[in-house]
Amino acid sequence: MCNRSVGLIARAIEEVGIPTTSISLTKDLTLATGVPRAVYIKWPLGHPLGEAGNRAQQRRMIFDALLLLKEAEKPGVLAEPGYRWKREKYPEPDWSRLR
Amino acid sequence: MAESKSIGERIWNRIFAIPIVTQYWAKRTARSESAQFKSAEIPFARLKKPLSQCRVALITTGGTHLKTDKPFDMENPQGDASYREIPGDAAPEDIIITHKYYNHQDADKDLNVVLPFDRMRELISEGVIGELAPVHFGFMGHIDGEQLPILLNRTAPEVAEKLKTADVDFAFMTPA
Numbered sequence: 001m002c003n004r005s006v007g008l009i010a011r012a013i014e015e016v017g018i019p020t021t022s023i024s025l026t027k028d029l030t031l032a033t034g035v036p037r038a039v040y041i042k043w044p045l046g047h048p049l050g051e052a053g054n055r056a057q058q059r060r061m062i063f064d065a066l067l068l069l070k071e072a073e074k075p076g077v078l079a080e081p082g083y084r085w086k087r088e089k090y091p092e093p094d095w096s097r098l099r
Numbered sequence: 100m101a102e103s104k105s106i107g108e109r110i111w112n113r114i115f116a117i118p119i120v121t122q123y124w125a126k127r128t129a130r131s132e133s134a135q136f137k138s139a140e141i142p143f144a145r146l147k148k149p150l151s152q153c154r155v156a157l158i159t160t161g162g163t164h165l166k167t168d169k170p171f172d173m174e175n176p177q178g179d180a181s182y183r184e185i186p187g188d189a190a191p192e193d194i195i196i197t198h199k200y201y202n203h204q205d206a207d208k209d210l211n212v213v214l215p216f217d218r219m220r221e222l223i224s225e226g227v228i229g230e231l232a233p234v235h236f237g238f239m240g241h242i243d244g245e246q247l248p249i250l251l252n253r254t255a256p257e258v259a260e261k262l263k264t265a266d267v268d269f270a271f272m273t274p275a
Contacts (some may be wrong), residue, residue: 001178002160002201002274003125004239005250009158009238012255013270014142020273026125046201047162048273049218052209055142058218062271066150066227068270075143085118091229093160095227098150 003043007033014075019071023061034079037072039064039079056090057083063093068099075084102173104199112202121261146269156232157185158258160240161206161213161275162198165189170197178241178243180249182258187231191216200241201275232267239273241247 003026010020013057019080022037027044038062039060050057060083068079083090104112114120146153162171162184172179191210198201206212211212214235222228236258242250264269 001243004128005238005240006158006274008194008250009160009258010272011257012251013158013259013262014144014228015256016259017144017269018259018262018270019144020272021273025274026121028122028129029125031266032141032169036141036143042118042199044118044123045112045115045121045204046203046206046275047212048159048161049212049215050275051119052205052212053209056219058211058215059221060216062215063221069146070150075141082108095128095222096223098206098227 003029004033007035010035019069021065023065024075024078027078031076034076035078036075037068037077039068039081041081041083043085051086054090055094060090060093063095063098066098102197102199106169108199112200116202118214148183148268150228151226152229154232154261155219155228155232155268156165156265156270157216157219157273158213158238158270159213159273159275160238161201161203161273162196162239163194163214163237165193167193170182172198175246175247177244179239180199180242180246180254181255183237185214185237187233187234187235189216192235198239198275203275204230215271219271221225229268232262232265234261234265256258
C-alpha cells in the first residue's frame with residue numbers, strides 16, 4: 001500500500017508542476033499506479049534506501065534517483081539497477097554526471 | 100505506545116518483507132487496480148534549474164513524524180491518509196515512526212533508511228544539491244478504502260500546494 005500511496009502523492013505533486021523522483025519496492029504496483037519516475041529495487045519492505053548504517057548504499061540509491069530525475073524524458077520510467085540485498089559493493093557514484 | 104503490534108501482525112510483517120512475497124502481492128494488487136489508474140495520463144514536470152541550485156523536499160509514506168506530533172491512526176483498518184510536517188532542521192532524535200504495517204526496526208536504528216536527511220545534507224555540502232526545503236512530509240502509507248479518496252482529493256493535493264508555497268524544486272519520495 002505504501003508504494004501505491006507514494007505514487008499517488010507523486011502524481012499530485014507533479015500536477016502542480018514540481019518534479020518528483022521515487023524509490024519503489026513493488027514493481028507491478030508502481031507501474032499500475034503510474035508513477036512519474038521511480039527506481040525499483042527488490043529489497044525487503046521498509047528498506048527503500050537499504051540497510052541501516054550503510055552510507056555508500058544509501059548514497060547510491062539517491063544517486064540513481066537523482067540521475068533519473070535529471071535524465072528521464074518521458075513519464076512512467078522505471079529504472080531497475082538490480083542491486084542484490086546485502087551482497088553488493090557500492091563504489092562511490094560519479095556525482096559529476098548530475099551537473 | 101501508539102503502535103502496539105500483535106504477534107500475528109509481527110509475523111505478517113516478516114512474511115511480507117520477503118521480496119518474493121512482496122512482489123507476488125504487488126502483482127495481484129496491481130492487476131485489480133490497473134484499470135483504475137492506467138487510463139489516466141501520468142503527470143510529468145521537469146527540473147527548471149541545475150540540481151546544484153535546487154531545493155529538495157523529502158516525502159515518505161514510512162509513518163515518520165515529530166515525537167511531539169499526533170501519531171498516525173493505527174486503529175482504522177483502512178489506514179490514515181493524514182500527513183505530518185517535519186521541519187528541515189529537525190534532529191533525527193526528534194522523529195519517530197508510527198506504522199504497524201511494516202517492520203521498521205532498521206529505520207528506527209537509522210532514519211536515513213526511509214528519510215535520508217543526513218545523506219541529503221552531505222550532498223548539499225558537496226554541492227550536488229542546492230538546499231533542504233524548510234518543510235518535509237511524512238505519511239503513513241497504509242491507505243485504502245474510505246481513506247484513499249481522502250488522500251487523492253485532499254491530503255496529497257494539500258501537500259503539493261505546500262511544496263509550491265515553499266518554492267520546492269523537486270521532491271524525493273520513499274515508500275516503506
